[in-house]
Amino acid sequence: MSNAYNRPDQLSPELRRRVLDTARRLGYPGPDPVARSLRTRKAGAVGLLLTENLSYAFRDPAAIGFLEGLALACEDAGTGLLLVPANPEREDVASVHRAGVDGFVVYSVPDDDPHLAAVLERPVPTVVCDQPDLGTVDRVGIDDRGAMYELAKHLIDLGHRRIGVVCMRLARDRNDGFVTPDRQHAAHFHVQRNRLSGLAEAFSEAGVDWSQVPVAERFDHNTASGASGAAQVLDRDPQITALICTSDVLALGAMNEAARRGLRVPHDITVTGFDGIRAGEEAGLTTVRQPVLEKGRAAGKLLLDTNERSRPRSVNLATELIIGKTSGPPRGGAEERWFGP
Amino acid sequence: MSNAYNRPDQLSPELRRRVLDTARRLGYPGPDPVARSLRTRKAGAVGLLLTENLSYAFRDPAAIGFLEGLALACEDAGTGLLLVPANPEREDVASVHRAGVDGFVVYSVPDDDPHLAAVLERPVPTVVCDQPDLGTVDRVGIDDRGAMYELAKHLIDLGHRRIGVVCMRLARDRNDGFVTPDRQHAAHFHVQRNRLSGLAEAFSEAGVDWSQVPVAERFDHNTASGASGAAQVLDRDPQITALICTSDVLALGAMNEAARRGLRVPHDITVTGFDGIRAGEEAGLTTVRQPVLEKGRAAGKLLLDTNERSRPRSVNLATELIIGKTSGPPRGGAEERWFGP
DNA sequence: AATTGGTTCTGAACCGTTACGGTCCTTTCA
DNA sequence: TGAAAGGACCGTAACGGTTCAGAACCAATT
The missing domain is CATH 3.40.50.2300 (Response regulator)
Structure with missing residues (x-):
C-alpha cells in the first residue's frame, strides 16, 4: 500500500496499478500525513x-x-x-x-x-x-549594542548632548511612559535593552548624565506610538536637540510629531531610527540598517x-550606519560646545 | 499518563504529582503532538x-x-x-x-x-x-468583473476611448508581451480574466474595438513590471489617453514610466490601478479598493x-471605486468627443 | 454480610503509516 | 537436476498518544 504511493520501484507496475485502482474505488484519499509523520518522525x-x-x-x-x-x-x-x-x-x-x-x-x-x-x-x-x-x-x-553605540557616536560628533529617546516595549507589561534606569537595565527584550545600553554607554562617555535623559517607552509599535512618545519627551524637555528612536517606525512617527510642532528636521531637531526599512529610506532617515x-x-x-x-x-x-538627512548639528551647536563639558 | 497532563480532574492530585515527577525524571518531554493529532484527528x-x-x-x-x-x-x-x-x-x-x-x-x-x-x-x-x-x-x-466595469465606466465618462492595459500573468507560462483576445479569454487566473472581461465589456459598449486595445501581460508582479508593461503599450500606441493596470503595484510602476517619459498624470495620461493598497492611496491613485x-x-x-x-x-x-488624482479627462478630450463614435 | 454506588486506577484497543524481515516464486548457473 | 540468488509480495510490529471499558477499592446503605 504505502509502497504503491511512495516506492514505485518496490513493486511491479501491474500490482501498483491494481492497488491504486482499488484504493480509488474505495475512496481512499491517499496516505494520511499525520500518521506518516508519526511513523517517520518528520513533520x-x-x-x-x-x-x-x-x-x-x-x-x-x-x-x-x-x-x-x-x-x-x-x-x-x-x-x-x-x-x-x-x-x-x-x-x-x-x-x-x-x-x-x-x-x-x-x-x-x-x-x-x-x-x-x-x-x-x-x-x-x-x-x-x-x-x-x-x-x-x-x-x-546583530550587535544591537555596538550598532547603537556607533549611531550615538555620530550624534555626539555632531555636537548633540541634550537628547531624548523613544523606545519599544521593554517588558511584557504595558508601560506607556518614561522609563527608569532600573527598568532599562532589567528590560526583558534583549534588543531594546542592548540598544539603550549602547546609547547610555556612548553618551556617558561624552559626559552626559544618562539618568537625566528622558526615555519614553511605548507598548504598541506603530507611528502613532512614535508620535506620542516624541510628544512626551518634547513636553518634558523642549530643549533637546536630538530624538533617538529605537526603530524606524517610531522615528517616522516622531518626525510626524516634529512636523506637527513646526520643528524642522534636522535644522531644529535631529531624528534617528533603527532597522533600515523602506519607508525610512524614502524619508532619508538616519538609521542603522540591519539585514532583516x-x-x-x-x-x-x-x-x-x-x-x-x-x-x-x-x-x-553585520549592520551599517546610514547617515541620512534627518541628522545634523544642533541649532547653535557650535556655541554650545564651547560651554559644554 | 495522558490524564496526568490533560485531565487533572480524572485522577488524584497525589498520583498526578507522582506521575509528573517520574516523567520529568525520565526526561519525558510531554505528549508528542503528532501522535496526539493522529489519535484525535485534529492537527x-x-x-x-x-x-x-x-x-x-x-x-x-x-x-x-x-x-x-x-x-x-x-x-x-x-x-x-x-x-x-x-x-x-x-x-x-x-x-x-x-x-x-x-x-x-x-x-x-x-x-x-x-x-x-x-x-x-x-x-x-x-x-x-x-x-x-x-x-x-x-x-x-469579490466581483472583479463588475468592479472593473465600474472603473471603466468612469474612464469612459471622462471621455477616454483610446486606452492601453497592463495586466498580471494570465497563465502558468511566462508571457511578457501582448495578449491576444484568445489568451485573455482562456486565462487560467480567475481574477485577471474577470478584470479584463469587465474592461472589454464596458469599452465595447462604448464603441471601442477591444481587439485593437493593446494589453501587455507581465509574469512578475512588481513595479518594474508595471513600468516595462506601460512602456511596451506606449511604444505601440503613443496616442493612448489612459493606462489601465489590473493592480496598484503595476499602476505605480506605470506612473514611474510615465514620469520617465515626461508625461504628466493625469494631464497627459490617466493611470488607474486595482486593490487599494497603502502606497497607491498615498500616490492618490484612482483604483478599486477591495477589503483584502x-x-x-x-x-x-x-x-x-x-x-x-x-x-x-x-x-x-464589497469593493469601492476610489477616484483619485491620477484620472482625468483626456487631453483635448472635449473636442475628441465630438468626433468620437 | 451483602449490595449498591461512586471514585480512582489499569490495561487494551485503536488511529494509519512505514520499516523490516520472511515467504514464495522465478531465474540462473554449475 | 539441484542449489543459490534475486525479485516480488505480504504480514507484522512499532511510532506515541487517547479513550473507554472494566477492575479494584472504599464508603454508605439495606
Whole structure:
C-alpha cells in the first residue's frame, strides 16, 4: 500500500496499478500525513514563535522582512512554515505543545516568555533570533549594542548632548511612559535593552548624565506610538536637540510629531531610527540598517542544517550606519560646545 | 499518563504529582503532538496554498493584507497557520500531501494548478479565494468583473476611448508581451480574466474595438513590471489617453514610466490601478479598493466554522471605486468627443 | 454480610503509516 | 537436476498518544 504511493520501484507496475485502482474505488484519499509523520518522525514543517499577535507579523516591516527570509529558506528545503499562535496576553502555551514541527524559530520574544520556555522543553532543534545567547540553542542576531553605540557616536560628533529617546516595549507589561534606569537595565527584550545600553554607554562617555535623559517607552509599535512618545519627551524637555528612536517606525512617527510642532528636521531637531526599512529610506532617515531578510534566511538555514555536531552556533550579522538627512548639528551647536563639558 | 497532563480532574492530585515527577525524571518531554493529532484527528492548523513562491506572500501588499486577516481568524480560533511550499515551477505536489492540517485555504492560484487539484483530493474542508466557484468547496472573493466595469465606466465618462492595459500573468507560462483576445479569454487566473472581461465589456459598449486595445501581460508582479508593461503599450500606441493596470503595484510602476517619459498624470495620461493598497492611496491613485484583510478573515472564518450543514458557501465582499488624482479627462478630450463614435 | 454506588486506577484497543524481515516464486548457473 | 540468488509480495510490529471499558477499592446503605 504505502509502497504503491511512495516506492514505485518496490513493486511491479501491474500490482501498483491494481492497488491504486482499488484504493480509488474505495475512496481512499491517499496516505494520511499525520500518521506518516508519526511513523517517520518528520513533520515537514518548522514552527515560528513571535512575541506578538500572529497578525503583527504582517504589519511590522522588519518582521515581514524576517519572515520573507525565513520563508525563502523553508522553500529551499521544501519545508512548511507553521505560524504558531502565541497570544502574549495569555499564558497559554498549549499551542506550542500542539505544534507538529521539526524545529522552532523564536523571534524576538521577551526573555521570560512562557512560550519560549515551552519551546525549549520540546526535544527539537531551536534557533532564537534577536534574543540573548542561551548557550544551548542556535542563535542569530546583530550587535544591537555596538550598532547603537556607533549611531550615538555620530550624534555626539555632531555636537548633540541634550537628547531624548523613544523606545519599544521593554517588558511584557504595558508601560506607556518614561522609563527608569532600573527598568532599562532589567528590560526583558534583549534588543531594546542592548540598544539603550549602547546609547547610555556612548553618551556617558561624552559626559552626559544618562539618568537625566528622558526615555519614553511605548507598548504598541506603530507611528502613532512614535508620535506620542516624541510628544512626551518634547513636553518634558523642549530643549533637546536630538530624538533617538529605537526603530524606524517610531522615528517616522516622531518626525510626524516634529512636523506637527513646526520643528524642522534636522535644522531644529535631529531624528534617528533603527532597522533600515523602506519607508525610512524614502524619508532619508538616519538609521542603522540591519539585514532583516538575511536574518530570517540565516535562522532557517541554521535550523534546517542537519549537521548536529556543530551546535549550538551563534551568528552575528553585520549592520551599517546610514547617515541620512534627518541628522545634523544642533541649532547653535557650535556655541554650545564651547560651554559644554 | 495522558490524564496526568490533560485531565487533572480524572485522577488524584497525589498520583498526578507522582506521575509528573517520574516523567520529568525520565526526561519525558510531554505528549508528542503528532501522535496526539493522529489519535484525535485534529492537527490544530490550517494550510495556506499560494500560487507563488512562499516568500512572495511577504512581498506583495495585497497578499500581506490577506495573510494578516487570515492570521487574525486563526488566532481567534487558536489554530496554527501552515504556509505550504508550492513551487509553481515544479509539479511536485508532495508538499500538499505531506501537510498535516485540518483544512486548506487556497489563494489565487491558476484554475489548472496541480497543487489545487491535490488539495481538492484531500478529505478536509477547503476555502478557495479569488478563484472561480467550484460548487464543491467554500469560496470567498469579490466581483472583479463588475468592479472593473465600474472603473471603466468612469474612464469612459471622462471621455477616454483610446486606452492601453497592463495586466498580471494570465497563465502558468511566462508571457511578457501582448495578449491576444484568445489568451485573455482562456486565462487560467480567475481574477485577471474577470478584470479584463469587465474592461472589454464596458469599452465595447462604448464603441471601442477591444481587439485593437493593446494589453501587455507581465509574469512578475512588481513595479518594474508595471513600468516595462506601460512602456511596451506606449511604444505601440503613443496616442493612448489612459493606462489601465489590473493592480496598484503595476499602476505605480506605470506612473514611474510615465514620469520617465515626461508625461504628466493625469494631464497627459490617466493611470488607474486595482486593490487599494497603502502606497497607491498615498500616490492618490484612482483604483478599486477591495477589503483584502476582510477577505483573509472571511476565508479563515469560513474554514474554521464547524457548521458543515451549510457548505458549500460563497461570499462576495464589497469593493469601492476610489477616484483619485491620477484620472482625468483626456487631453483635448472635449473636442475628441465630438468626433468620437 | 451483602449490595449498591461512586471514585480512582489499569490495561487494551485503536488511529494509519512505514520499516523490516520472511515467504514464495522465478531465474540462473554449475 | 539441484542449489543459490534475486525479485516480488505480504504480514507484522512499532511510532506515541487517547479513550473507554472494566477492575479494584472504599464508603454508605439495606
